[in-house]
Amino acid sequence: MVYRPSSYFRPNWKGNRSMSGDTVQHLADVLDSRKPVDNTEVFNYLLNVREQAWTMVNEGLNLRRDMKCADIEQIPDLQGNVVGNMFAYTGDKIDWIIRSWIGKAETGFTNIHLTCWVNDEIDVPHLGMALGTAPDVFCYADYLPRYEPVISPDHLDQYHESMNQKWIELRRNPAYKTFNPVHLYTRGTLSPIAICGLLPFADFKAHVESVMLDYVRNWVELVKNAKPVAPEKRAALKQRDELVRRTIVEKDPANVLADRMLGVPMRERLVRILHAGERE
Secondary structure (H helix, E strand, O other), X not given: OOOOOOOOOOOOOOOOEOOOOOEOOOHHHHHHOOOOOOOHHHHHHHHHXXXXXXXHHHHHOOEEEEOOOHHHOEEEOOOOXXXXXXXXXXXXXXXXXXXXXXXEHHHOEEEEEEEEEEOOOXXXXXXXXXXXXXXXXXXXXXXXXXXOHXXXXXXXXXXHHHHHHHHHHHHHOOOOOEEOOOOHXXXXXXXXXXXXXEEOHHHHHHHHHHHHHHHHXXXXXXXXXXXXXXXXXXXXXXXXXXXXXXXXXXXXXXXXXXXXXXXXXXXXXXXXXXXXXXXX
């Protein structure tokens, strides 16, 4: 269910972290290697960061809530305890937005989402944002390209170049430790400006938080100012969008974490909602 810690692993070529301290490991394995930690305070802080991003999106765009998943606004675990919530939205220029969280902060793992999929009227990249505790801070923000980047340089120049310098500055910062998905497909979904990190809370707060919010702020302006796509190109764009959206969530290697917490039937339903397989 998640789109995807410093000195916890010995830096060696066969280990889980690179010589630079970056993580190269499944998120589930990171969690399994750690003792439970109460991350309630950090979780609440990260949830507030996501809500700041959501306020930018909600106030900047014309949205309405999709009520198809209203019955699981509060997500129950196998014992009936509330371990998350999920809200879905659609609107002008927007096909599907998911604002959700899942996890148990008192034992270390949480995952917080804001994923925004634009519709085929425009070709602005989709916005992906995720935060969480594992128990260090997992952070992800990206503009998912609408075309194949290697044959669409104009698309990259138009939409991704605006954040490229911020990405470069962050990547050069030694406090920023990257999370590199082991799963090949998941790694292949990252754009050239993707933020994908796993680092201590203090470093996230000092170096990454503001950059992620800049990504969101800039994306909202891109959507607001987007020009329409030619009608004859929209069907292909829509088909690609839906395939990418469904494949990303169905192949997410971290779905195993939701299986453990919620059971397979509930996780399967949440995955359907994530890719808009259930909607009004």
